[in-house]
Amino acid sequence: MTTLPVAGGAQSLLSAARLAATDPAERARAAVDRSGFDPGEVPDGVVYAETVDDVVQALQLATRHGVHIVPRGAGTGLAGGSSATRGTVVLDVSRMNRILSIDPEEQLAVVEPGVLNAEVNAAAAEFGLFYAPDPASTAICSIGGNVATNAGGMWCAKYGVTREAVLSLQVVLADGRILKTGRSTIKGVSGYDLNSLMIGSEGTLGIVVQATLRLRPKPLHTATTAAYFADAASAARAASAIIAARIQPAILEFIDGGTLAAVDAMMGTEHSSRGGAFLLAQTDGHGALLEQQVLVEAITPFALSIEQTDDAGRAAELVAARRNAIPALQELGRVSIGDIGVPRRKLAEAIDGLADISQRTGVRIFVVAHAADGNLHPMVVVGHDESITEGPAKEALGEMFHLAQRLGGTLTGEHGIGVLKQDWLEEEVGSLSLELQHKIKAVFDPLGILNPGKGI
Amino acid sequence: MTTLPVAGGAQSLLSAARLAATDPAERARAAVDRSGFDPGEVPDGVVYAETVDDVVQALQLATRHGVHIVPRGAGTGLAGGSSATRGTVVLDVSRMNRILSIDPEEQLAVVEPGVLNAEVNAAAAEFGLFYAPDPASTAICSIGGNVATNAGGMWCAKYGVTREAVLSLQVVLADGRILKTGRSTIKGVSGYDLNSLMIGSEGTLGIVVQATLRLRPKPLHTATTAAYFADAASAARAASAIIAARIQPAILEFIDGGTLAAVDAMMGTEHSSRGGAFLLAQTDGHGALLEQQVLVEAITPFALSIEQTDDAGRAAELVAARRNAIPALQELGRVSIGDIGVPRRKLAEAIDGLADISQRTGVRIFVVAHAADGNLHPMVVVGHDESITEGPAKEALGEMFHLAQRLGGTLTGEHGIGVLKQDWLEEEVGSLSLELQHKIKAVFDPLGILNPGKGI
Numbered sequence: 001m002t003t004l005p006v007a008g009g010a011q012s013l014l015s016a017a018r019l020a021a022t023d024p025a026e027r028a029r030a031a032v033d034r035s036g037f038d039p040g041e042v043p044d045g046v047v048y049a050e051t052v053d054d055v056v057q058a059l060q061l062a063t064r065h066g067v068h069i070v071p072r073g074a075g076t077g078l079a080g081g082s083s084a085t086r087g088t089v090v091l092d093v094s095r096m097n098r099i100l101s102i103d104p105e106e107q108l109a110v111v112e113p114g115v116l117n118a119e120v121n122a123a124a125a126e127f128g129l130f131y132a133p134d135p136a137s138t139a140i141c142s143i144g145g146n147v148a149t150n151a152g153g154m155w156c157a158k159y160g161v162t163r164e165a166v167l168s169l170q171v172v173l174a175d176g177r178i179l180k181t182g183r184s185t186i187k188g189v190s191g192y193d194l195n196s197l198m199i200g201s202e203g204t205l206g207i208v209v210q211a212t213l214r215l216r217p218k219p220l221h222t223a224t225t226a227a228y229f230a231d232a233a234s235a236a237r238a239a240s241a242i243i244a245a246r247i248q249p250a251i252l253e254f255i256d257g258g259t260l261a262a263v264d265a266m267m268g269t270e271h272s273s274r275g276g277a278f279l280l281a282q283t284d285g286h287g288a289l290l291e292q293q294v295l296v297e298a299i300t301p302f303a304l305s306i307e308q309t310d311d312a313g314r315a316a317e318l319v320a321a322r323r324n325a326i327p328a329l330q331e332l333g334r335v336s337i338g339d340i341g342v343p344r345r346k347l348a349e350a351i352d353g354l355a356d357i358s359q360r361t362g363v364r365i366f367v368v369a370h371a372a373d374g375n376l377h378p379m380v381v382v383g384h385d386e387s388i389t390e391g392p393a394k395e396a397l398g399e400m401f402h403l404a405q406r407l408g409g410t411l412t413g414e415h416g417i418g419v420l421k422q423d424w425l426e427e428e429v430g431s432l433s434l435e436l437q438h439k440i441k442a443v444f445d446p447l448g449i450l451n452p453g454k455g456i
Numbered sequence: 457m458t459t460l461p462v463a464g465g466a467q468s469l470l471s472a473a474r475l476a477a478t479d480p481a482e483r484a485r486a487a488v489d490r491s492g493f494d495p496g497e498v499p500d501g502v503v504y505a506e507t508v509d510d511v512v513q514a515l516q517l518a519t520r521h522g523v524h525i526v527p528r529g530a531g532t533g534l535a536g537g538s539s540a541t542r543g544t545v546v547l548d549v550s551r552m553n554r555i556l557s558i559d560p561e562e563q564l565a566v567v568e569p570g571v572l573n574a575e576v577n578a579a580a581a582e583f584g585l586f587y588a589p590d591p592a593s594t595a596i597c598s599i600g601g602n603v604a605t606n607a608g609g610m611w612c613a614k615y616g617v618t619r620e621a622v623l624s625l626q627v628v629l630a631d632g633r634i635l636k637t638g639r640s641t642i643k644g645v646s647g648y649d650l651n652s653l654m655i656g657s658e659g660t661l662g663i664v665v666q667a668t669l670r671l672r673p674k675p676l677h678t679a680t681t682a683a684y685f686a687d688a689a690s691a692a693r694a695a696s697a698i699i700a701a702r703i704q705p706a707i708l709e710f711i712d713g714g715t716l717a718a719v720d721a722m723m724g725t726e727h728s729s730r731g732g733a734f735l736l737a738q739t740d741g742h743g744a745l746l747e748q749q750v751l752v753e754a755i756t757p758f759a760l761s762i763e764q765t766d767d768a769g770r771a772a773e774l775v776a777a778r779r780n781a782i783p784a785l786q787e788l789g790r791v792s793i794g795d796i797g798v799p800r801r802k803l804a805e806a807i808d809g810l811a812d813i814s815q816r817t818g819v820r821i822f823v824v825a826h827a828a829d830g831n832l833h834p835m836v837v838v839g840h841d842e843s844i845t846e847g848p849a850k851e852a853l854g855e856m857f858h859l860a861q862r863l864g865g866t867l868t869g870e871h872g873i874g875v876l877k878q879d880w881l882e883e884e885v886g887s888l889s890l891e892l893q894h895k896i897k898a899v900f901d902p903l904g905i906l907n908p909g910k911g912i
Contacts, residue, residue, distance in 0.1 A: 105700060105801045128702060150645040161643060163652070164620060179888055185797035186829040187617060187869040189606040189656045190877075191885050191912050192893045196619070196652030200645045217702030221743075244561060246584060246673030248741075285704075286750070287677075287742025294742070341641035345561045373642040413643040421646075429647050432635055436899060437648045443895040456647050 009065035010044035010089050016061050019048040030070075030090040033077035034137075036334050036388045037420055043070060043084035050095045052172070052209045058091050059207070059449070060176035068452045069174075071203035073114055073142040077149065078337045079418025081202045081454050088452070091207065093144055099123050100210070107215045108167065108184065113144025113208045117151075120213065129215040132159035135414075136323050144208045150200035152414035154322065157372035158250040158284075161414065163199045165214050171198055171206035174445040184212055197440070202416050202455035205444040219250070219284035223292035224315035226307040227299055228275030232256050232367070235277035236348035238299040239371040242281065243344055245298040247291055251282040252372035253322045254347070259366045259379070262328040263321050271321055275304045279371065280318055325368045329379050332364075336388035336420070338378035338400050342409035347371055353403040354378045361396040375413035389420065398424065417455050425456065465521035466500035466545050472517050475504040486526075486546040489533035490593075492790050492844045493876055499526060499540035506551045508628070508665045514547050515663070515905070516632035524908045525630075527659035529569055529598035533605065534793045535874025537658045537910050544908070547663065549600055555579050556666070563671045564623065564640065569600025569664045573607075576669065585671040588615035591870075592779050600664045606656035608870035610778065613828035614706040614740075617870065619655045621670050627654055627662035630901040640668055653896070658872050658911035661900040675706070675740035679748035680771035683759040684731030688712050688823070691733035692804035694755040695827040698737065699800055701754040703747055707738040708828035709778045710803070715822040715835070718784040719777050727777055731760045735827065736774055781824045785835050788820075792844035792876070794834035794856050798865035803827055809859040810834045817852040831869035845876065854880065873911050881912065 006014070006022060014020040021027075027042040049055045062069045070084040072092045077083075084090050097114035104127035109120055117138040120131045134153035135141050141151070147169065152161045159165075168182035182188070182195030198205055229235040235254055242252060255263070257276035264272050271278055279299070283291035289310070296306055309315055329335050342350045351367055354376075358365040369376040380396045382388060388397075401411050401424040411421050411428050426434050437456045441448075462470070462478060470476040477483075483498040505511045518525045526540040528548045533539075540546050553570035560583035565576055573594040576587045590609035591597050597607070603625065608617045615621075624638035638644070638651030654661055685691040691710055698708060711719070713732035720728050727734055735755070739747035745766070752762055765771055785791050798806045807823055810832075814821040825832040836852045838844060844853075857867050857880040867877050867884050882890050893912045897904075 105696070106799050107699070150649075152643055156643070160616070160620065163649070164616065173888075177888055179892070180886060181889070183797070183866045184799060185831075185865050185869070186800070187608055187612070187797050187826075187831050188866040189870055189872050190867050190881055191873070191889065192661075192896060193606075193619070193649075193652045193656055194889060194892065196649045200649055205648075217704065220702070240561075243563075246676070248673065283742075285741060285743050286739075286746035287744070290742040341639070341643050343562050343640060344642070370643075375641075375643050409641050410639050410644040411646045413641070414645055416645050417647070425646055428639075430636060432629075432633055433637070433647065433650060436635070436650065439899040440648055440896060443892060443899065 006044040007087050009067045012065045013061040013067050013089055014045040014047065017047040017058055018054055019050065021046045030072060030092065031084050033075050033080060033082045035078045035080045035418065035420060036336055037080035037083055039083050039085045041086045043088045043090045044086065046090045046092050048095055049091060049093045055091065055093065055172045055207055055209050056176045059172055059174055062449050063175045063447060066447065069449055070451055071207045073144040074116065074140055076137045076141040077145060077418060078415040079420045081148065081416050081418035083419060094142060096209065102127065104129065109213045109215055111143055111211055111213060113142060113211065115143050117141050117143060117146060124215045125218065128218050130218045131165065131213055131215055132156065133162045133165050136326060143211055147199050147208050147211060148201065148203050149416040150414065152370065152375065154251045154253055154370065157252050157370060158248050159216060163196055166195065166199055166211055167214050168212035169195055169198055169208055170210035171208055173206045174447060174449045179206060202418065203451040204441060204455045205450065219288065221286060221288040222282055222284045222315065223288040224309050224318060225281040225292055225295060226318045227279045227303045228305050229277040229303055230275060232277045232351045233348050234302045235279050236351055238279055238302040239347055240345050241298040242295055243372065245294055247295050249281045249295065249372055250284045251280060253280040254369040254371045255322060255325060256367040259325050259329065259368055262332055263324055266328040266331055267324060269321060280322055322368065329366055329381055333381045333383050334386060334388055336380040336393050336397060338380065338397060339412045339415040340376050340378065340400055340404035340409055341413035342374045342376065342404055342407040344374040346407045347374060350376055350403065350407055357396050357399045357403065361392045361399065363392045363396050365396065373413065419454060462500045463543050465523045468521045469517040469523050469545055470501040470503065473503040473514055474510055475506065477502045486528060486548065487540050489531050489536060489538045491534045491536045491874065491876060492792055493536035493539055495539050495541045497542045499544045499546045500542065502546045502548050504551055505547060505549045511547065511549065511628045511663055511665050512632045512634065515628055515630055518905050519631050519903060522903065525905055526907055527663045529600040530572065530596055532593045532597040533601060533874060534871045535876045537604065537872050537874035539875060550598060552665065558583065560585065565669045565671055567599055567667055567669060569598060569667065571599050573597050573599060573602060580671045581674065584674050586674045587621065587669055587671055588612065589618045589621050592782060599667055603655050603664050603667060604657065604659050605872040606870065608826065608831065610707045610709060610826065613708050613826060614704050615672060619652055622651065622655055622667055623670050624668035625651055625654055625664055626666035627664055629662045630903060630905045635662060658874065659907040660897060660911045661906065677742060677744040678738055678740040678771065679744040680765050680774060681737040681748055681751060682763045682774045683735045683755055684761050685733040685759055686731060688733045688807045689804050690758045691735050692807055694735055694758040695803055696801050697754040698751055699828065701750055703739065703751050705737045705751065705828055706740045707736060709736040710825040710827045711778060711781060712823040715781050715785065715824055718788055719780055722784040722787055723780060725777060736778055778824065785822055785837055789837045789839050790842060790844055792836040792849050792853060794836065794853060795868045795871040796832050796834065796856055796860035796865055797869035798830045798832065798860055798863040800830040802863045803830060806832055806859065806863055813852050813855045813859065817848045817855065819848045819852050821852065829869065875910060
């Protein structure tokens, strides 16, 4: 690793940048995210940005020297969006990690991109507020990456995803110019919605250097319900019954039996002894308990047992089962994390279809899901030394996509396309849409400097 | 009016279109919307679309003959966005007015652009569902126009605006190609968000021919509170107290004393005898009554009197006061409807500032506001034969914009730029943003055919 080449343009950029590293360890660290995807090579170097000016300078240099830039925050992406290859320079903004202000009255936070999701929530909690998009990785993922992937999470069932929670952005464009998108007010329709365009663009249109986040009042009451079922089909029917009962749970999470067992093994819990599938539901607000009663009535016909609690400690334990699903499965092998979305009532069909795919391809597939959104995370688990980008794992990922399409759904609910899902993007959005998207990319980044080969 | 000229290209289009009109009455009708803005001339003709194919054909002809097209739905726009001038042809989609399907289980409606907002809600109500964006003009405005302006309304305080309620669109581009944006699932991040880009683009990027709308369960309980105050400042303080109490009202509407008097005069009600300013609040959901109690406690220190009701008929009467504000003011003269957004806690400052502007410019300004969003509608009322696009009315509109900017706000919360607010757009969004927006316009409509001179 000590004789890694560095391209001439990259060398010029790295020499001129205020903070840069070219040592093999840093380059290896910056080559991968948490998707399990290994590009098999490393970037030419890493530039660390501590200020907006650092980002501006790096992109001006990149434009001048024609260097491809891979933006990187906490590196927790699940689709390879921040993986980096030879000839690129990684621009790491994780040190831009200050919460610049919190306005409790207006319920806004202004933050830098490297701030962790959980840090925003901790700071907001001091004012009785919270930030709704809460990926399972909240403790380790950063806001810049949340914006890049339009991240979701458990609370999104009721409170919406990142796009509904980011009012305004400061973005450095590929040529170093600073663009402000959105506004600090709740509503606004002055000009095209460049804010939404930027959110979910996976670092291909600009690099977020500041975000104005919408906080919400923390509900004064939360009621938690955990239900165990004989099998996934019963749990899925129960989830549909909740939607049909016109309840809006703040959280509605599904975990299958295999995942429960993995979580039990890692956490020392005993969920899997209580059933072959699990639903976790939270209702909140002034009517939390009343809504919980309706919810419990709706699912009782399908459940083996139901636990209700309004104890915050016990609720946190139950939520932890879901949050730890991915780490628990990673104990079993290399995990390729699917992210399909389907119409909500097709949850049971989707789970059946995934079982078929597992059988046909011979790979193990575990399933957790944000049931109220119809967003499933089928996890393909292979041996620690097996590939997830070719062979049966790749085949399973392709079949999952076609399953989602057949059910009227989508390739990715909240993780993004990255590099892992590009094969199916055009089939989903159509060639006209993709043509327009590439033209928009050219408007923002005519030289194609930003995050090459990712997203669209 | 019988000797109106028709340009050659427009003549070719109008002759070839399946359904077209060139008679003076139709052209005069299609020249204006409900903004009060009169362009002083009329379009060359009107093409009526009854099917997607009609729209495709019209735009193919427009591209071939280089004709400017002004899309038109119900014509209820408040910023001149569907006003039309000589040399343009109006493409009227109001006859594309079918609700194509309602899926009560998935809580979706698929509709054509000419369907009225209230018709969607009537159809959804049969399944216990509702469509949240509810402009005051719900009875007369159509979904296509709602999409074009990212329309808001009263319920948006809790349930979000059009952008949060439209999952997917079918759009005919300027060259006649059909683009699908978004998807039918709640979540999705496959590619750039062309759906949000289209929403609020005021007919300049494409013509919406189909929309998939997200419906929501109608709350089982709604509690309505009407409060009267000595003056606007007290009412604004009460509104801030509601936000600070961490309540999320579904509706929180402010009406000033002058508007109340106008409403009373038109409706025969007696609101203005009870106070000089009015707040209407609704809480809903399983905790509606509990939340109402907290709300009433929060505003009691500021109010002269408070009325609470859970009677649907009485609630509808109170809501009608707000819905009739614009028609009531139109009885007094020609109305220019402002639409500024400010940070929510600056409502009182904004109202003070508007009083100053009224004094300085000598025009009457009435104020209603979606208080929970910080979205004010200051209404400049001049004589029926006076202009709203020049003189004191124009001056007042400009000063309103600068007031909003000073308070950290925006030119338009939910009505759009149209033609009336273009003078201030660049000042708000900046020259870089506007440059990018014009380049995006060129991606979608390289010949500049769609709604020329509107929006950006």
